[in-house]
Amino acid sequence: MPAKKPVAAKGSDGPKPPPSGRVVALRVAVGWLAVVVLGAGMAVGVVSRSTVATAAGFVLGLLLAALVASAAIIMSGRVWLLFPAFLITCLYIASVSVTSAGYLAVHGTRFTATAVSSECHRVKGGHACTARLRRPDGTMLDDALSVAGRMDAGQTIDVVEDPAGIVATHPADELDPGALTVGAILLGAAAFLLAGLFALAAWLGLRKPLPKFQTGRNRTGRTNRRPHRPAR
CATH class of the missing domain: 2.40.50 (OB fold (Dihydrolipoamide Acetyltransferase, E2P))
Structure with a gap:
């Protein structure tokens, strides 16, 4: 009888093909857009007139910064991206707060x-x-x-x-109209840096992957062991 070929086991731990550049670019764009939108909403909560919204904005802002850092590490495989990712996200959230205060100084009642x-x-x-x-x-x-x-x-x-009732009321001597321009510049710079950070993480993960360590396993998944020799 002819020998039957072994059937490959379902759910085997074989290597998966890396994602294409288009898929990675889409992930980067979606991640960047999510950070920009959520960061803006959380920063507006920080400057909100509601105490609960202010506290929630601080907590969610730190959580978002941690998530951005985790995403950058996962995409690139580099732990050193933790600090710049966390720092840039915090800068973005702070710049939205500064812009909101400048908006109140210029357009408030x-x-x-x-x-x-x-x-x-x-x-x-x-x-x-x-x-x-x-x-x-x-x-x-x-x-x-x-x-x-x-x-x-x-x-x-x-x-x-604030005529819209979103930003908390402030004493007039604490507000500076120039904060609107400064905040807008910082906001644009932080958003640009976030996009560059995600792009760098994706490029490192695709073009310069970390070298894989030898696991001592052959293609069949069995560990190569030397035959045991009895002591003389």
Whole structure:
């Protein structure tokens, strides 16, 4: 009888072909777009008027930076990309925050508010004070405003409010209109660096893969062992 050829086992651990350049480029583009969109949303949460959104923005921003670093390491196989990936992502999130503050300084509504009440509490390194403020039309600001020191009832302060209600209200003396230009430049630079980082990681993974260590296994998957010789 003719010998039957061995049937290849299903689910074998054979080497998989590397992804094509088009697939890698698509992954890089999708990853970059996801980082840009999610990073912008998280940074807006950091400067939001909601305390919960601010805390969530900080936590999710750090998580996003860790995910970007992990993706760069997986694509390239290089651990040294961890630090630049984390640093560039944090720079991008911070630049969105600076841009939001500059936007508020340029396009926000400025008015003189009157203090209704104020309180201070001790924090590490000093005191933190907040004040409840009333608009010129008599309506109250939704949230207490952080101020430099305790304010007496009836004392006034110039503030800037976001007409869209997204960015938190700030004292006018804390805002700089030039921050909009600086933030936009940093934002563009950070987005460009992120794209370059993903492209570098993909290029290192495809064109300059790390050398593989010899595993001592032959093509059949069996470990080559020397025959045992009895001691004389």
